[in-house]
Amino acid sequence: MxxxxxxxxxxxxxxxxxxxxxxxxxxxxxxxxxxxxxxxxxxxxxxxxxxLPDGVLKPSSTKVQIGGGGHRIDGFFNIDIVPPADLLWDVRESIPLADASTETVFSEHFLEHIDYPRSAKHYAHEAHRVLAPGGQLITGVPDAAFILNQYPASPDRADEMIERWYAKRNCRGDINTYLDLINYVFRDQDDDPTYNPHYWAYDHEKLTQLFTETGFTSVEPWAFDPTMANPKRQWASIYVVATKRQEP
Ligand SMILES: C[S@@+](CC[C@H](N)C(=O)[O-])C[C@H]1O[C@@H](n2cnc3c(N)ncnc32)[C@H](O)[C@@H]1O
The missing domain is CATH 1.10.287 (Helix Hairpins)
Incomplete structure (x- = not known):
């Protein structure tokens, strides 16, 4: 060692x-x-x-999922910092793939778990670097606009959201008002060592700014595809697809 x-x-x-x-x-x-x-x-x-001393991997697919956790996608190479990924790698450091080698980079409920601006901007640059011309970066995150636009909301609305988002967590004793849910979007469970906290919240404007600043030519809403994305993420999330410029 x-x-x-x-x-x-x-x-x-x-x-x-x-x-x-x-x-x-x-x-x-x-x-x-x-x-x-x-x-x-x-x-x-x-x-x-x-x-991987030179930091460059030749994956088994040109489609890559980042931060998929237990949600593996058929035909994708999965990179995450914890098992059961195909490669355990801290994406805040890099995406360990060759320049212009990748067709699709997909992530959902990952970007908000890395710090902004340093790591989020670095991730966007790395995704742009590894994508081939015309390649697509598909990104899903909790939609901060969705939850903020409904404030103030009725207790019934808060109940519905807790049921949809946090039914598996034993949190209702402490997390039960709509503002608690807003707090969750921005910081999630930062005192529970089993969860990665949220570091930054995103909406369509912020995702568009992040990816266009990086050099992607278009950032459009992505039509949710449950054969790729985790079906439980569709509700209250925003997904965009950013496309790398085709070569002239
Ligand atoms: C909330 S989970 C989302 C899992 C899956 N995408 C889903 O929607 O069910 C966030 C995932 O991002 C991964 N992650 C967080 N920080 C990471 C990093 N720096 N590098 C690679 N993966 C990371 C975590 O290990 C975790 O699997």
């Missing part, structure tokens, strides 16, 4: 030790848990970096 990875392993042990100490306060524990999570992600990434 190289010195960096040795250092990271020792750091992880120290973080766990500090978390177990009764002297550790709530605020410090939150930060330590976040650090543990980040260090674990870093270790996944480092294993792949070591196996």
């Amino acid at each position: 190289n010195p960096h990875d040795q250092q990271i392993t020792a750091l992880l042990a120290q973080l766990h030790q500090a978390l177990e100490s009764p002297a550790t306060t709530h605020g410090l524990a939150r930060t330590l848990r976040a650090a543990v999570k980040e260090v674990e992600l870093h270790r996944h990434h480092r294993v792949s970096v070591t196996a």
Whole structure:
């Protein structure tokens, strides 16, 4: 193991030790848990970096899904920072594919989980770089406009949204007003170590700005295709398709 990875392993042990100490306060524990999570992600990434020294992979498909989690798409190569992806990779660093090698880059409910502007803009540039001319970047995110436009909303509306979005989470004791749901769109469960928090909220205008600034020639609404996208994401999400310029 190289010195960096040795250092990271020792750091992880120290973080766990500090978390177990009764002297550790709530605020410090939150930060330590976040650090543990980040260090674990870093270790996944480092294993792949070591196996891919030039940082360029030749995937089994020219269609790539980023941040798909457990939602695999037939015919796509899946890159995520946690299993069960085909490649574990921290996309905040790069997309480890050759220039102009890819037909489609697809992600849903991923972009809001990386920091803006640094990582979101870097991701957009990397997607543009790896796409072939005419290639498509398809992006779905929670639609901030959808939820903000309905505020103030009735308790029934809040109930419906909790049921549709968070039925599996045991959160109703604390998350039960419409404003709680707005908070969720902007930060999600940032104190639960099993979830990646949301770092930035998007609407059509913001996605269009992000991708046109990067060099994509058009950004259009994407017609939801449940054979590709996760059907449970359709409601209250916005999907766009950004197209890379065809060569003259
Ligand atoms: C909310 S889940 C969405 C999963 C799936 N797309 C869906 O809609 O059901 C966010 C996914 O993004 C992945 N992710 C977050 N940050 C990442 C990063 N820096 N690099 C690669 N994947 C990341 C997470 O591991 C997780 O699988």
